Every structure is written in C-alpha cells, then in structure tokens.
Amino acid sequence: MALDPDLIALRPLGGFFALRTVPEGARPPGQPLTEVYGAGGPGVQRDAQDAPDALDTRLALVGDRLRVTEPRVRASIAQQGLAARLWSPALACAALYGEVPDLGPLHWDATASAPDDLWLTAVRPLPGDALADTVLSTHLAPLGDTLRARCGIASGLLWGNAASALAGAARQLDHWARANGRRDVAERTAALTDALFARPPLHGTGVRAGTAFRRRSCCLYYRVPGGGVCGDCCFTRAPGSSPRAASG
Template sequence: MDPDREFDALRPLGGFFVLRTATAADGPCPGRLPTLAQAYAPVAPDAHGHPLAARVRTVADRIGAPEPRVAASVAHQALAARLWSVALGCAALHGRLPDLDPGLLRWDPDATAPDDLWLTEVRRPPAGARTLADAVLHGHLEPLGESLRARYGIAAGLLRGNAASALAATARELDRWARVNRRTEVAERARARTAELFAHPLLRTTGTRAGLAFRRRSCCLYYRVPGGGVCADCCFPRPPRSSPRAASG
C-alpha cells in the first residue's frame, strides 16, 4: 500500500492518530517547522526561541497553568499521546510502522492540541514491540524528558507516568475503534503490543493494569490547572491539598 494511503487509514481513529507527510497537500509547508530533534536539544535558560520552550509557553497560556512545570507536564503528555497513537496505530492496523526518527518529524509548537506532526521521509522498520519501544520511548520520550527535566525540574517518575498514561489511553481508543468497526485483528495486535510495552523497564513500575484499565502511581499535575481536577487514571482520588510538589515523583 502507498504510504500516504496507510497514514490516511489512521485518520478515522481520531486527531491524535493523524500523521501527515511532506507530499500531502494540506497544512503549512513542513520546511518552515522545527524538527522534534531540534525540540529535544538541550534548552538554555534564556532560550526563548527554542521550540520546546515555545511549546510550554503556548500550553501555559492556553490552560492558565500556575507555573511552567505544570504546563511542561501537560505538553509532555500530549506529545507522548501523539507519538504513541501514530506508532501503535500503524503497528496495529498495518503490522509495521514508519521510521519515526526525531529528525524526520516536523512539529508546530504553536499549534492547538493535538500536536501537529509531519513526516518528511518514509522508512519502514519492522513493528515488533522492541521497535515500538526504540521508536517512541528511546527515540523520543527519553530525550524529551531529559530536556524538560533540565529546564523545568520535572521528576523522572512523573514523566514515565505520563508516558504510560498516554500509552494506555491510546490502547483503549484503538480497542474501541477496532471493536466498533469489527476489526478484531487490530484489537488483538494493539493489546499484544501494549502488554509487551508495559513490560519494558521504563514502564513496568508506572502503575497497575487490569485489562485496558490503568491506574498510574504518579500525578501529571493537571489538578493544579484552574478547574482541572484529577484525571481518571490519577493516583489521587481527589485533588490533593498538600504541597504543590507532593505528586511530582
């Protein structure tokens, strides 16, 4: 199948699964956007033009975050959800995924959610769980987390929890779509790949799973956004009233 048609097949799953290519006719010229590799590069304290710092400021303005650390966590989880959706969606629907090298993915830090992603070159590695882990965990979320920790002081456990929460949500959405559309083979592949990914050392201690349900052991800090409350998979049953850093680990 033509790569653009494979990516078009992801669109019915929802906006988080959309991956556009440099040959697509819609959207801005991808050459004007930074790559995710540029976004993950170390951020200097005064780097106001850095794409990751710009993204955190954009998110902070839109959600009214009380401090940059909260906006950084929300931005991280949103981008993690986009990356998991594209990778797991391709693996479940097609049995393979494109090379999601950060240098091949262009990204608009000023866009509304979900994050806008462009793939500038299509390459096809095999789509086993190890490849998914290499593509998303090691290729993206580790360098992204390092940059966010260096600039905003976010705990590693919180970021791993964000990654796990985003993966669990992606798996639920894929399973829902597959069952509505009677694509049992898609549901089975998604469940198998998700289970293998949650066995990865970076994710296996992030929370507890029962089927598709997931309860994380950390908090993404969204409760600190005005009117935010706690997420469905949060470790807290209600917003905590203790120190604002109590749930950072």
C-alpha cells in the same frame, strides 16, 4: 499490509491518530522534533536572555490556555499531550499495518494542534517490534531529559505521563477496532501494549486491567485553576482538598 506513503489506514481513526506526510518537494512546518530536545538537553546551558525556542513556545501556549504559571505543571501537561500524539499513530500503525514508520524524520509545529502539529518527511517502514525504540528512545527519553533540565520535573512523573498516554491511545484504538469488527486489530493492540508495559521504563508505572489503567504518579493537573484529578490518577481526590470539597 505494508505502510503506504500517505498512511491512509490512520485516517478513519480521527485526528489524534493522524500523521501528516509531506508531499515531495514541499517544506514541512515547524522544525525537526529531535532538534527541539537538542536545544535544551542536560548538557546545554540556557540563559535568561536566550530567545524562546519551540519547546518554550509550547510550554507558554499550554500555560496561557490553562492559566497556569508553574513550570512543572506546564511541562507535565505539554509532555503528556506530545506523548499521546506520538503513541497514537505509532501504535495504530503497528496494529493496522504490522509495521511502524521511523519517527526520526518528524517535524513539529509547536503552535499547532492535532493533526497539524506533526509532519513526517519520509515514511521509512520499520518492523512492528521497533515501536518502543521509535517512540521511547527517539523521542520520549530525550524529551524527558530536556524537561528535567529546564523545568526541574521528576522523571517518574514523566514516565507516568508516557504510560498514561499509551494506555489512552490503546483504549481508543481498541474501541475503534471492536466497533468496526476488527477483532484482529484489537488483539494486536493488546499484545503490543502488553509488551510495552512489560519493559522499562513503563514497567511499574501503574496497574492495568484490560484497557483500564491506574498510574502510580500524578500529572499535576489538579494544580491547574479549576482542575482536579484525572481518571487514572493515583489520587482519589486532589491533595490538600477535604473529602467534603471533593464530593461537593
């Protein structure tokens, strides 16, 4: 079926998969997401006196919520969360509709949580095989460039985050499809995810077995106070911890 203006098929999947659309004549919250990257990319010099922008705001929110001050950790966790919010509706649209919306017109409210963080100002359908470009090329690649320039975070870590977010979205979508008798959606989800992991920059980011995924990098969550290693982490316990502490 063709994409509808309100993306109704996404609603049963839950808030993380939802994508708000803007009523005609209404002004979306936040700002165009692509402008967020342009405000701090590799070619843009930022001084200490520059006013905080939307990305600074999100990094500060993440840091305050998790009680972490290390810029790389803030950047990693914020980027992985945004990657999951981008992959989830895009993958679901491709699996349910056979089309994806052009995500170029996305607005982002850096202070909001799902589903009120992302707003699509125009639903412009693209073929399902445009999934990689509309997520990776339009958003995750420039976001990574900006975070590397601003926070000094490694590229491999960020692409590992993107892969982990994709695997998580695919796993949740597969679970919903099987629970609701939509084997066709589960099969399309698997095929789409296989194709994405077969191409750079996601190829080689981890090992997959069905819907399970183990990445070859670490998102640094273990550096959050009270944090540990994630279920798909390359580490079995936090670096620097003893086996006794990890099991105790």
